Every structure is written in structure tokens, then in C-alpha cells.
Amino acid sequence: MGPPQPRLSQGQRGDTGNPVGHTFLVALAALPLHPPKDKHHRYLVGKMTKKTLVSLNFKGTNAIACQRESSWLDRVLSFLEVIYRTDQSRSGTQAYHNTAVQWDYRPLSPLAMDMEIDPPNSSEQQPKAEDLFKAAEAGDASVFKSLSQKQLAEALSLRNDDARSVLHVAVSSSNSEVVKVLLAADESKNVINSVDEDGWSPLHSAASIGNSGIVELLLSKGADVNLKNGGGRSALHYAASKGWLEIAQILISHGAKVNLKDKVGCTPLHRAASTAKSQLCELLIEEGAEVDAVDRLGQTPLMSAVICYNQEVSLLLIRHGADVDVEDKEGYTVLGRASKEFRPLLIDAAKAMLEG
Known part of the structure; x- marks a missing residue:
């Protein structure tokens, strides 16, 4: 049985045979x-x-x-x-x-x-945000190379649920080619120092993962070398704690402050000392790091090294004049924080410094 026969509106018809009052109708x-x-x-x-x-x-x-x-x-x-x-x-x-x-x-x-259909505003169609973030993470530079400058600017303005841009994602995934394409866009100057919900900039991520090439790219485009994240740490704090010597050198050559303190009062030297990065400690001291800088607990880099039982770094700091008699806020000295096995080594090192 077919569809019911059409019933016109109350007999009112125009010359075309269509119901009067309708604009255009389609079966x-x-x-x-x-x-x-x-x-x-x-x-x-x-x-x-x-x-x-x-x-x-x-x-x-x-x-x-x-x-x-x-x-x-x-x-x-x-x-x-x-x-x-x-x-x-x-x-x-x-x-x-x-x-x-x-x-x-x-x-x-x-x-x-x-229903509403958005009109096409140009011959270009902006890729979905989800696809752009996936491309940044996967290192698919071709996706971004295919975009116009306007589309690239729009892509850079996007943020994910963590307030990270596609530049953040590309950097943290160590995708240098994508980073190069993104930084070539004029809009990159407005994103280079943007931070995610934890206060991390792309430079923080690059320094933390140890990608010196990306660090240099970001710095060449105006990244703030002393920008602090939510924890008050700069890129140099992360390079120091991870032991990235080359990156620390690059950051310092671009004006990184070696005595910058984070929210708990730690300098990059505190971070390097607590993680047994002796080469980083040497570099930081040579660049003017204070060996007896204290954090909010009153502890020096030497105390940090002793607490973490880092013998090499402890002896290095003593050779550079670190004070073994200083007390922290709990009244402990360096020797008081050291284990029984560690104390003789510290005493011998201190004596050698005094005699030398």
C-alpha cells in the first residue's frame, strides 16, 4: 500500500499548483x-x-x-x-x-x-582539535605543514583539558619537526611562554626530557629562561636534577639564574646535589652558585647530598668550601645528618680543606 495522497491546504493554490503560503517545499x-x-x-x-x-x-x-x-x-x-x-x-x-x-x-x-548547519567561511576547513593534538604527540609534521598561517594560528591557540597547547604536546613528546613547524608561525610568539595548569611552559618540558635541540629552538624564539612553574622551578632546576649537563650549559648561556629558588627554597644546586649529579654541581658552582644557600628548612646543598648519601657530591661541595658546621632549622649540622659510616669521610674531607 502506497503513501496517502497529498491533501492541499484548504483549496488555496497558486499558479504553480503549490499551496499558497509556503516558500519552497521538498518531498x-x-x-x-x-x-x-x-x-x-x-x-x-x-x-x-x-x-x-x-x-x-x-x-x-x-x-x-x-x-x-x-x-x-x-x-x-x-x-x-x-x-x-x-x-x-x-x-x-x-x-x-x-x-x-x-x-x-x-x-x-x-x-x-x-538543526543548524554552520556555513563554510572559506575554502579551508580547520582540522579537529583532537586530530591536531594527536598529530603533535605522534610527531606528524605533515599535518601542520598542510595548514595555512591562519589555520596554524588557530591550532596554536587550542588548549586541551590540561591547558596544554599543541606546542606543549609536541615538545613533551620530543617531536622536533613538529616544534619547528609550529615555531615558524607568527602566532608562536603568543604561545612560547604559555603555561599549562601546573605552570609548565614548553621550555620546562624540553629541559626536563633532555632535548637540547628543542631547548635551543625555544630559546631562539623568545622562551623565558627563568620562568617559574607552579612549584617555583625554572628549566634549570629540571636540567640540574636530571643531570642534563649540555642543557644546563645552554640555559646558563641564555641567562638562566643559578641561584633562583623554588617554592621550598631550593636552588638548582640543591636539586643536583640531592640527585648525585656531580658534573652539574661542578658547573653550577663555577657559574656562581652559592654552596651554602639554604632552603626553607635551613638545609644547604651539602646537607641535601649527605641526607641522600651522595658521597661524591658531598666531598665535591666540601672541596668548594661548603660549611660542615651550619645547622638547619631542627638544629642538625651536616655531621648530625650523616650516617655513622659516612661521618669519617666527611671529617677527613673537612680536615683536608682546612689543611690545604
């Missing part, structure tokens, strides 16, 4: 569905569909309505579910060729009333 159920290749085509279809569904005649009746028992309703709703698909001939023209009709009134799904 959607008659349209075969094919994927359109042109986004302008999709936009037009969406707009026409919305206008059709909300169009009213003089009596206020929806332009397209179907009997619930009719298979036409299902076909119309199916069309709505695939709004980006429509009939398209080989020439790309729309096939809105059926006579406008009105069936017995029944309201259609609210889906029809809520």
Missing part, C-alpha cells in the same frame, strides 16, 4: 541519499531542509508532516539522521525536483527544529 522521502563531495552543497542542503521543516502555511501548519502510520515519516527521519547526505547528480546540482506537498499534520521530531 524528502523521494530523495535518494548519496554522500555529497562539496561542503557548500552540504550547507545548502542543511539550510533548505531546516527552512522546509519550519516553514508554515497561512494556517500555521508545518510544511512537511506525515501520518505516523505512513512509511514516509520513517524515511523523513532517516533523512534527518544523515543530514550531510543528499541526492547529487554528476554535475553537482541538487535534485530538489518533486512537487511540494502537505500530508495530514503530525509534528516531526524536535531534531528537525534544532
Whole structure:
């Protein structure tokens, strides 16, 4: 049994045979569905569909309505579910060729009333944010190379749930090629010192993972070498604690402050001493680090080294004049913090310094 015959609106007709009061109507159920290749085509279809569904005649009746028992309703709703698909001939023209009709009134799904299709603003289409972050993490530089300057600027302005930009992600994933492409964009100057929710800049990440090439790239583009994160630490704090000698040298050559303190009062030398990075300690001392700088607990880098049982660093600091008699806020000296086995070594080193 076929669909019900069309019933025109109260006998009022125009010269074209269409119901008076309708703008343009389409018998959607008659349209075969094919994927359109042109986004302008999709936009037009969406707009026409919305206008059709909300169009009213003089009596206020929806332009397209179907009997619930009719298979036409299902076909119309199916069309709505695939709004980006429509009939398209080989020439790309729309096939809105059926006579406008009105069936017995029944309201259609609210889906029809809520639809809105965004118009294409240019011949360019911005990739999805999710895809851009995935490309930054995977190191797919081709994705970013294919973007225009405007698209690249928009990509750099994106932030994920951790407030990280695509530059943050590319840097922390050590993807140098992606970083180069991003930094070549004019917009990079507005992102180079941006921080995530923990206060980390791209330079913090580069210094922490030990990628000297990216560190140099970021610094050459204006990265703030002394920028502190949420913990009050600079990039040099991380290079020191990880033992990245080359990166520490690069940072210092670009003006990194060797005596900068974090929120707990630790300098880069404290960090290097507690993690047994003797070469970093040597470099920092040569660059002017204070050997007896104290943190908020009153502990010096030597105390940090002793507490962590770092013999080599402890002896190095003593040779550079670290005070073995200083007391922390709990009243402990260096020897008081040292284990019984460690004390003789410290005493001998201190004596050698005094005699030398």
C-alpha cells in the first residue's frame, strides 16, 4: 500500500499548483541519499531542509508532516539522521525536483527544529582539535605543514583539558619537526611562554626530557629562561636534577639564574646535589652558585647530598668550601645528618680543606 495522497491546504493554490503560503517545499522521502563531495552543497542542503521543516502555511501548519502510520515519516527521519547526505547528480546540482506537498499534520521530531548547519567561511576547513593534538604527540609534521598561517594560528591557540597547547604536546613528546613547524608561525610568539595548569611552559618540558635541540629552538624564539612553574622551578632546576649537563650549559648561556629558588627554597644546586649529579654541581658552582644557600628548612646543598648519601657530591661541595658546621632549622649540622659510616669521610674531607 502506497503513501496517502497529498491533501492541499484548504483549496488555496497558486499558479504553480503549490499551496499558497509556503516558500519552497521538498518531498524528502523521494530523495535518494548519496554522500555529497562539496561542503557548500552540504550547507545548502542543511539550510533548505531546516527552512522546509519550519516553514508554515497561512494556517500555521508545518510544511512537511506525515501520518505516523505512513512509511514516509520513517524515511523523513532517516533523512534527518544523515543530514550531510543528499541526492547529487554528476554535475553537482541538487535534485530538489518533486512537487511540494502537505500530508495530514503530525509534528516531526524536535531534531528537525534544532538543526543548524554552520556555513563554510572559506575554502579551508580547520582540522579537529583532537586530530591536531594527536598529530603533535605522534610527531606528524605533515599535518601542520598542510595548514595555512591562519589555520596554524588557530591550532596554536587550542588548549586541551590540561591547558596544554599543541606546542606543549609536541615538545613533551620530543617531536622536533613538529616544534619547528609550529615555531615558524607568527602566532608562536603568543604561545612560547604559555603555561599549562601546573605552570609548565614548553621550555620546562624540553629541559626536563633532555632535548637540547628543542631547548635551543625555544630559546631562539623568545622562551623565558627563568620562568617559574607552579612549584617555583625554572628549566634549570629540571636540567640540574636530571643531570642534563649540555642543557644546563645552554640555559646558563641564555641567562638562566643559578641561584633562583623554588617554592621550598631550593636552588638548582640543591636539586643536583640531592640527585648525585656531580658534573652539574661542578658547573653550577663555577657559574656562581652559592654552596651554602639554604632552603626553607635551613638545609644547604651539602646537607641535601649527605641526607641522600651522595658521597661524591658531598666531598665535591666540601672541596668548594661548603660549611660542615651550619645547622638547619631542627638544629642538625651536616655531621648530625650523616650516617655513622659516612661521618669519617666527611671529617677527613673537612680536615683536608682546612689543611690545604
